[in-house]
Amino acid sequence: MNRVYGVVGIKSVMANWNADFSGRPKSTSNGEIFGSDKAFKYPIKKMWESEEKDAKVLYVKSYKTDNKGNLQARTLAERFEQIFGKKVKDIKEKKEILKYLFSAIDVKNFGATFAEDGNNISITGAVQVGQGLNKYENSNIEILDILSPFTDPKKGDAQNTSIGKKIVSDEAHYFYPFSVNPENYDIYTKEIEDLQGYTREDYEKFKRGCLYAATSYNTNSKMGCENEFAIFVECKENSKLYLANLDQYIEFKKQGNGKDIIDITKLEEILNQEDIKSQIEKVEIYYNSYTTELIGAKEEDTVKELY
Numbered sequence: 001m002n003r004v005y006g007v008v009g010i011k012s013v014m015a016n017w018n019a020d021f022s023g024r025p026k027s028t029s030n031g032e033i034f035g036s037d038k039a040f041k042y043p044i045k046k047m048w049e050s051e052e053k054d055a056k057v058l059y060v061k062s063y064k065t066d067n068k069g070n071l072q073a074r075t076l077a078e079r080f081e082q083i084f085g086k087k088v089k090d091i092k093e094k095k096e097i098l099k100y101l102f103s104a105i106d107v108k109n110f111g112a113t114f115a116e117d118g119n120n121i122s123i124t125g126a127v128q129v130g131q132g133l134n135k136y137e138n139s140n141i142e143i144l145d146i147l148s149p150f151t152d153p154k155k156g157d158a159q160n161t162s163i164g165k166k167i168v169s170d171e172a173h174y175f176y177p178f179s180v181n182p183e184n185y186d187i188y189t190k191e192i193e194d195l196q197g198y199t200r201e202d203y204e205k206f207k208r209g210c211l212y213a214a215t216s217y218n219t220n221s222k223m224g225c226e227n228e229f230a231i232f233v234e235c236k237e238n239s240k241l242y243l244a245n246l247d248q249y250i251e252f253k254k255q256g257n258g259k260d261i262i263d264i265t266k267l268e269e270i271l272n273q274e275d276i277k278s279q280i281e282k283v284e285i286y287y288n289s290y291t292t293e294l295i296g297a298k299e300e301d302t303v304k305e306l307y
Helices: 037-051 076-084 094-102 105-110 182-189 200-216 265-271
Strands: 004-015 063-065 071-073 111-116 119-124 127-129 132-134 141-147 163-180 225-235 251-254 260-263 280-287 292-295 302-305
Touching (some): 004 200, 094 182, 105 111, 225 260
Antiparallel strands (some): 004 225, 127 163, 132 163
């Protein structure tokens, strides 16, 4: 498996792709809206869980019933036992724990921090995802009043049903940079017998998540969020090409005919420099031509529809 660089675009219309603890769309200190890498990864993990019956996804919330019949979130050790059928404390060698961890698709892609029962394991993932900055300058935050069908029992004199709030952005377009470096796992595969490193199959599962996970994850706050763009720049075998985050070379704007514009002209100029182009195996681009106009793609790029 070769190294890959890319960008994934996620569209949010009257939705809240990534809320902070106040319920507002997450933003920087200067008010710039962005989405965290955790918000990007979570729908991909849920997609893996739903699409593959036997998929092992370790780092997602799951519940158990306690002695009083209440639902309670599992600990990491309990989640480990649930999906692998083995208690961490019963595994004597750290190498064996690593083998179990690497059999989980989310760990295989994104890495892990595992500190349970005396084990302190940190795996730097083959896939690294940056923060997704909103490139639409005219985004506004909307606060929607929601009328509940019930009164508030905390107010003894309440005569009317209570009012809640839902906070969304009217429109936002997040662009996430990512890189895939299979060599991150060489330190483990060289020392642990039969441990498989990052494979083409692992990458294809990640790639599918990049194309469809946001669209498939329809919760109340995420309804209105969808995948709208992706570019994958795959390096040649043994390439020594290292690229900075590619999202900084992509521009987003609106036009009068109702279509969005994603302009990758600057990015293509960089990728077509001779010393860089000679180390690239292929460039794949996905977008929805019904809603978006793509500017700057080259004839040699593989451009596909993303519905």
